[in-house]
Amino acid sequence: xxxxxxxxxxxxxxxxxxxxxxxxxxxxxxxxxxxxxxxxxxxxxxxxxxxxxxxxxxxxxxxxxxxxxxxxxxxxxxxxxxxxxxxxxxxxxxxxxxxxxxxxxxxxxxxxxxxxxxxxxxxxxxxxxxxxxxxxxxxxxxxxxxxxxxxxxxxxxxxxxxxxxxxxxxxxxxxxxxxxxxxxxxxxxxxxxxxxxxxxxxxxxxxxxxxxxxxxxxxxxxxxxxxxxxxxxxxxxxxxxxxxxxxxxx
Numbered sequence: 001x002x003x004x005x006x007x008x009x010x011x012x013x014x015x016x017x018x019x020x021x022x023x024x025x026x027x028x029x030x031x032x033x034x035x036x037x038x039x040x041x042x043x044x045x046x047x048x049x050x051x052x053x054x055x056x057x058x059x060x061x062x063x064x065x066x067x068x069x070x071x072x073x074x075x076x077x078x079x080x081x082x083x084x085x086x087x088x089x090x091x092x093x094x095x096x097x098x099x100x101x102x103x104x105x106x107x108x109x110x111x112x113x114x115x116x117x118x119x120x121x122x123x124x125x126x127x128x129x130x131x132x133x134x135x136x137x138x139x140x141x142x143x144x145x146x147x148x149x150x151x152x153x154x155x156x157x158x159x160x161x162x163x164x165x166x167x168x169x170x171x172x173x174x175x176x177x178x179x180x181x182x183x184x185x186x187x188x189x190x191x192x193x194x195x196x197x198x199x200x201x202x203x204x205x206x207x208x209x210x211x212x213x214x215x216x217x218x219x220x221x222x223x224x225x226x227x228x229x230x231x232x233x234x235x236x237x238x239x240x241x242x243x244x245x246x247x248x249x250x
Contacts, residue, residue, distance in 0.1 A: 009190040010204050017068055018183040019175035020120035024078040025067035026182055027240040031055060032063035032070070033189060034236050056241055058108040071115050073108035078244040079146060079153040081113075082125040087138035094137040099123065100160060116160070123160045149245060181231075188225060189232030198225045 008014075018029065031037055040051045044060050052060045058073035084094060096103070101116035101123065116123040131137060139158060141150040184205070191201045202211045202221050214221050235243070 009187055009194055009196070012183075012187070015183045015187050017066070018186055019179045021067050021179075021182075022080060022122050023243040023245070024072070024074060024080065024124065025122060027074070027243040028061070028067050028070055028072050029182075029186055030189075030232070030235040030240040030243075031072075032061070032066070033186075033193060035193075038063050056244075059106075068117075071104050071106045071113065073106060073113055074244055076244075077126065077142060078124065079150045080124055080157055082123075082154050082157045083128070083140040083142065084114075084125050084131060085128045085138050085140055086131050087136045090136035090138055092137060093134050094131055096133055099125075118160065121160060123157055125157070146245065185228045185232045185235070188228035189236060192229050192232070198222065198229065201225045201229070 018026070021029065037055055040055070041060055041063055044051065048060055052058060053075065056074055058075050061070050061072040096114075099114070099116050101118040101121075104115045104117075106113050106115075111129050112127040114123075114125045114127055116125075139154070141147070141154040144150075187204075188201050191204070199211060199215060202215060202225050205225070206214075206221060211221060216222070
């Protein structure tokens, strides 16, 4: 993604947006860094659909776009994806422009996927092909082995549709240790992909003076960097799929 001599991965400020990403958004951050995925994007004119499916996507997404701009259509659906369906006996009308946040729609070949970005939350929904604005609607989750997990995730999404609850949730939301771990992991992964050494990563994280005093074969500093690099590579090479189901996010 950059030349090996570039120090673009040094500033921590460039990674702060990672702290407020949900599982599907984090999954994209790892996938878009995969050199093979980047190659497939450049060669996307050939067998694009089959290539996308290889990565767990309905459509290929530009890896130059980070999670703040990208709207990847995952397959199978992430647990957090809310289904919005017509409901002939319902009283609540579907009003797209009443959904909170900045809205983005993408068609995955079958239906419209809606992404609403709030200050530090993301609402994701799939709109049934027959749903029209003003039509009575119902919210649903997919059945299957992960029903309980989808039900819990869907409940969290529904709070964003209630203005008061959404404001309270945003006020309570603070990045946790897992979010900070993903920030460090992605920074270390970028450094490795750019050709940096483990010691260079440590110097950015802890400072040159600390590294000069504490860097040796079995030092804690070295172990932290190694773990972050291994973790980043594991997520990039397929582990990102677990993040679609809420695993690894806290």
